[in-house]
Amino acid sequence: AQSVAQPEDQVNVAEGNPLTVKCTYSVSGNPYLFWYVQYPNRGLQFLLKYITGDNLVKGSYGFEAEFNKSQTSFHLKKPSALVSDSALYFCAVRDERGFKTIFGAGTRLFVKA
Amino acid sequence: DVKVTQSSRYLVKRTGEKVFLECVQDMDHENMFWYRQDPGLGLRLIYFSYDVKMKEKGDIPEGYSVSREKKERFSLILESASTNQTSMYLCATSAGDREGETQYFGPGTRLLVL
Secondary structure: OOEEEOOOOEEEEEOOOOEEEOOEEEOOOOEEEEEEEEOOOOOEEEEEEEOOOOOEEEOHHHOEEEEEOOOOEEEEEEOOOOHHHOEEEEEEEEEOOOOOOEEOOOEEEEEEO | OOOEEEOOOEEEEOOOOOEEEEEEEOOOOOEEEEEEEEOOOEEEEEEEEOOOOOOEEOOOOOOEEEEEEEOOEEEEEEOOOOHHHOEEEEEEEEOOOOOOOOOEEOOOEEEEEO
């Protein structure tokens, strides 16, 4: 069965510092991996995805994520955090044979000025 | 840009009422989804539809039903609302290209059942 784990409920970082939001996954086949962001009182917005190819994926707002097959991880990163990056971040996974996307529990990112 | 709209942002209902949540998309997407979002649980899939008049149960379909009479509209029905259905409900769509399909979300409906 597919599953996604976001081990941190909350991540705190100072503005200008690099940030990492962690995600690990489990699927039976090749994974399709996604990051979505949710700002207060809004729906989820797509940030980036890994389908195949280069393990480093670049997305919206300066975010990137690295696919690591051996560690079954897909951590979200940004070199320099902004206060406006404060939001709830969801990692999600689908396997190549499945129809459903499984979402993690979410990680709340706080960026302090 | 894909636009996904939901009929209400906030809704207050009483236990036992029948509740309708509507979702409309304007991009001719094949697939539509209903999720509920609860703190610490992430998003959980209630139902999805990959074509008009087609529906499939998700992970937590109990107490819910859906209707898709037109391609652009996907309705979630709470047959008899209960307090444990108080939640944020999110509608999403995707194009139907199965490889790595991105989902596009509506703004959500926050439902309170008293």
